[in-house]
Every structure is written in structure tokens, then in C-alpha cells.
Amino acid sequence: MSPRSELRAWPAAPSRRRAAGGLVAAGVLVAAAPAFAADRAGQIAADSKAALDRLYAQRPETRDIGARAKSVLVFPSIVKAGFLVGGQAGDGAMLTRGQATGFYRIAAASYGLQAGAQKYAYALFFMTDSAVNYLKTSGGWAVGSGPSFVVLDEGAAKNTNTTTLKKDIWVIAFGQKGLMGGFGMEGSKITEIHPDP
Numbered sequence: 001m002s003p004r005s006e007l008r009a010w011p012a013a014p015s016r017r018r019a020a021g022g023l024v025a026a027g028v029l030v031a032a033a034p035a036f037a038a039d040r041a042g043q044i045a046a047d048s049k050a051a052l053d054r055l056y057a058q059r060p061e062t063r064d065i066g067a068r069a070k071s072v073l074v075f076p077s078i079v080k081a082g083f084l085v086g087g088q089a090g091d092g093a094m095l096t097r098g099q100a101t102g103f104y105r106i107a108a109a110s111y112g113l114q115a116g117a118q119k120y121a122y123a124l125f126f127m128t129d130s131a132v133n134y135l136k137t138s139g140g141w142a143v144g145s146g147p148s149f150v151v152l153d154e155g156a157a158k159n160t161n162t163t164t165l166k167k168d169i170w171v172i173a174f175g176q177k178g179l180m181g182g183f184g185m186e187g188s189k190i191t192e193i194h195p196d197p
Contacts, residue, residue: 041195045100048093051076051121055174062123065170069125070132071096075106080118091193102136103195108188120176124169131168140191
């Protein structure tokens with residue numbers, strides 16, 4: 001199943017199995033989005049910087065992408081889980097020249113052939129000023145609309161091509177733990193948050 005077919009609207013009248021899956025997904029989203037009082041800006045920023053450093057160490061070719069990017073939005077810990085109906089969520093920081101310049105949450109509900117649980121990180125390399133400005137002014141970016149993006153696997157990160165270079169945002173998933181089918185960005189929504197200092 002392609003990433004584009006994974007994320008769909010919630011069914012109007014879910015069966016008992018789907019309803020149970022929805023409860024699991026709701027629990028994941030709540031558990032993965034801690035209260036601001038416990039998840040302060042400094043901790044999100046530190047975790048995001050540490051995650052980006054790990055990515056650079058594990059995949060040195062991404063350091064060049066980071067050097068070319070206007071900003072890098074890092075979600076250091078995204079939890080995804082579910083059975084048929086699933087969900088994912090996580091908080092992260094926008095890093096510009098190594099400094100946190102904003103804080104964001106990614107969340108999505110998904111429906112399709114999926115089972116299991118997974119924890120991973122995302123690094124979104126914003127390659128254009130217009131993409132950065134769109135995120136700051138849109139009030140929430142529904143991935144798949146607005147700026148164009150490409151998800152880079154290990155081979156693509158090493159060998160960028162003319163198609164890749166035309167994209168506004170380059171996305172890399174890393175640090176995967178656990179097994180789960182149906183992995184993709186489209187359908188996710190990224191919104192700005194204001195954690196306590």
C-alpha cells in the first residue's frame with residue numbers, strides 16, 4: 001500500500017473492530033502529547049537538537065542537506081500505533097542555525113491495513129524561505145497541501161536528483177523502533193504550539 005493511500009477520513013459508521021481501533025488511536029494521541037507543564041520548551045529544543053545530531057552521525061550525507069536548508073523542523077519522538085484505525089503524534093522544534101525558533105506538533109489519524117506500534121523521528125528540511133513562511137503563517141499545515149515535499153530514503157538522501165531539488169521540503173524518517181505497516185507523511189497536520197518556558 002502506498003503512503004498516499006494510507007491516510008483517509010474516518011468512516012461514517014465504523015464497525016466494532018474499527019471503533020476499538022479508534023479508541024487505541026485516541027489513547028496513543030493523548031499519551032504522545034504530554035501536558036505543557038511536563039514538556040517544556042527547553043526540553044523539546046534539547047531533544048530535537050540531540051535527535052538531529054544523531055541523524056547526522058548515523059547518515060553523514062544528511063549534514064549537507066542541513067547546511068543547505070533554511071531551517072530544520074525536528075520531531076524527536078513520534079508514536080504511531082493502531083489496528084486498522086491508528087494515530088500518530090509528537091512535538092518538535094524548528095531549528096534555524098542550531099537555535100529553536102518555534103515549536104510544533106504533528107498529528108494524524110489513519111485508516112487502512114495496519115497493525116502494531118512504532119516510535120520514530122522526523123527531520124523536515126525546509127529548503128526555501130517560502131516554505132518556512134507558509135508554516136509560520138498558515139495556522140497549521142496539512143501535509144499534502146501547500147509546500148511540496150519529498151520523503152527521502154537512505155539512497156535518495158545520498159543521490160538527490162532534479163525532481164528532489166524542486167521540492168520545498170525534504171523529509172527523513174529515522175530512529176525507527178518497533179514494527180508497523182503503512183508509513184507516510186501525507187494526511188498529517190503540523191500546528192504551532194506554545195509550551196511553557
